Amino acid sequence: MDAVSLIRAGQETDTPWRFRLDELGWRDMVAALEKDTLPFVGLWCDGTDVHALFMLSPAQPLAATLALEDGRYPALSSVRPVSSLYERRAYDLYGAEGMWAVDVRPLVDHDVWSATAPLAATPGPAGGHKGQISFQPSDALLAAGGVNAGAGPATGGMETPLHVAMAVAGETITQAETVSGYAHRGLAARWRNSRLEDACRLSGRVAAGCSVAHQAAFCQAVEAACGSAVGPETSLIRVVLLELERILLHLHTLAGLARGAGALVVASRCAWFREQLLAESAPVIGSRLLMDHCVPGGTSLREATGLGDLCISLAKLGEEIYPGLATLWRTYPALSVRLSGVGKVDATLLDRVGLDGPVARASGKDCDGRRTQRVYQTLWRLTAGRHGGTAEDRALVLLDEIGESLRMLGEAGPRLGLTAGGRVDLTLEDGEGLGMTEGPWGNVLYWVRLHAGRVAQVFVHDPAPAALMVFEETLAGQDVADLALVRQSLGVNAAALDG
Structure with missing residues (x-):
């Protein structure tokens, strides 16, 4: 079955284009998305469920809903790369963990908030890092030689609140990734x-x-x-x-x-x-x-x-x-x-x-x-x-x-x-x-x-x-x-x- 059929095979909800799946159905959907071209819009959490939204056409949405099991759900980032950013945000805000996610680094929570997972039913303890925001480079950036240059809010210019950590050879960027969260407004x-x-x-x-x-x-x-x-x-x-x-x-x-x-x-x-x-x-x-x-x-x-x-x-x-x-x-x-x-x-x-x-x-x-x-x-x-x-x-x-x-x-x-x-x-x-x-x-x-x-x-x-x-x-x-x-x-x- 293709991803659309798998989603529509789920339980109907009060919203005609949103269907509730069980974990097996969700995993089947993720597997089907590896070859399916169904356009992905986004993923979000409400503390109880996780939702994934797709567009069959510019005017025809289709959404899948899965109840969190012990705060977890199968991630989509292996088949829809941009889902990684949504998954990281869901974890920071709700503590919802995407299993087999391609990136589990913080997106907006850099261990300086008054509570971790602040939107969860039971927020966690306060972050212990009270100094400068720490950065966790990815394996790809480390393989390129690590961070030896950067640009962003702390470098003295008028840049937007987004830090760019770079591996640089001479004047050429060999690898780069960003640190966000500076502009988080809740x-x-x-x-x-x-x-x-x-x-x-x-x-x-x-x-x-x-x-x-x-x-x-x-x-x-x-x-x-x-x-x-x-x-x-x-x-x-x-x-x-x-x-x-x-x-x-x-x-x-x-x-x-x-x-x-x-x-x-x-x-x-x-x-x-x-x-x-x-x-x-x-x-x-x-x-x-x-x-x-x-x-x-x-x-x-x-x-x-x-x-x-x-x-x-x-x-x-x-x-x-x-x-x-x-x-x-x-x-x-x-x-x-x-x-x-x-x-x-x-x-x-x-x-x-x-x-x-x-x-x-x-x-x-x-x-x-x-x-x-x-x-x-x-x-x-x-x-x-x-x-x-x-x-x-x-x-x-x-x-x-x-x-x-x-x-x-x-x-x-x-x-x-x-x-x-x-x-x-x-x-x-x-x-x-x-x-x-x-x-x-x-x-x-x-x-x-x-x-x-x-x-x-x-x-x-x-x-x-x-x-x-x-x-x-x-x-x-x-x-x-x-x-x-x-x-x-x-x-x-x-x-x-x-x-």
Whole structure:
């Protein structure tokens, strides 16, 4: 039997796409996944059960649930490598041990918390390490000569909270791996039994620059759990917010890449264009950070009735500025040369870890979640990508997507009337729901369980875990000076990873 059949052979639950397996059925599923191409989304624990989520298609989820036996379960990381990061987090938070896991090192708990397995029914004693976070190098890193270089929060720069431990020969990285957990904010604990508005607000702070993507997916999940759906205009308003967020984050990323490549004129032009868009949109939307504008059942904007005119205005601003920026990027001396050989990512690696989004589209993958969403059907039409898989290819994909998103804003504007989308009253009955959006760096997915009028639990799929694995593998053979360019071009987000 294939993995799908094995999962569906399990016991049905109240959620039609989630099935409960016994340990033998779970082990059979793991064995089948070794040859099965069923896309893996994520794994999480709730203290009693462990859940694995897959996607049969962009709109058809399938989940397997297994009761923990003495706090253990058969791991998936041997057949789905990115599951390793989820398994390590489940152990740190709940003490749930993945048997035969490929990596059992801590992910977010570095022995400095007030309790081990803090979300377990019976948390363990406090960690005994009160000094600097210790690092446990893998066998592969030790075999490469051990750690003799590093970059991260303790090295004095302005890097993101992610330490990179490296084995270096001369100026070339031979092996690298990361130490995360610096940005851990206890999101899983704060979501448990939270009020709906608090949970939604928290979702907007998972990943900086991706607030709309996370809150829109969270809202969709809540609405699905309630058996409700927002109207077409509300959906279109969310699309406008998503595309504006994509433009702003892509411009921020391009500015950073250009600055790191020494093209300061290009970097300043990207930052200036971004500032013009923010100055135009903030008075209508209500904030520069685009946080808290997607709410369960609708949207919340300062001047919602002016959103249509804003879209048209932003599109016109794009017509004035974007072509010149695109030409400047493509013709600026040495920018292409500086990025062209950096961070080449092979499509087979992307398949192995399940990374989508612009990183995959820059390596020849034809993947974009917007094509499967009904509200995008008359707006989205970009199919072109790149095939080189380098930092230059990823930058050019971001540049192209900015132009496409500006065009979509222009087309969406005349369709937005004066009703401001309206709101749907939600009845918070017990249930589970799933929501998905195409964020700036790829697919963002939320699973939400409601109970007794509150949010009982939340699971988040963000591109961050897969991007981290691609980042670690891509660094081998790169120059130490290129580390920041590789990280930025892959969209590695430490906060989204740490949770």
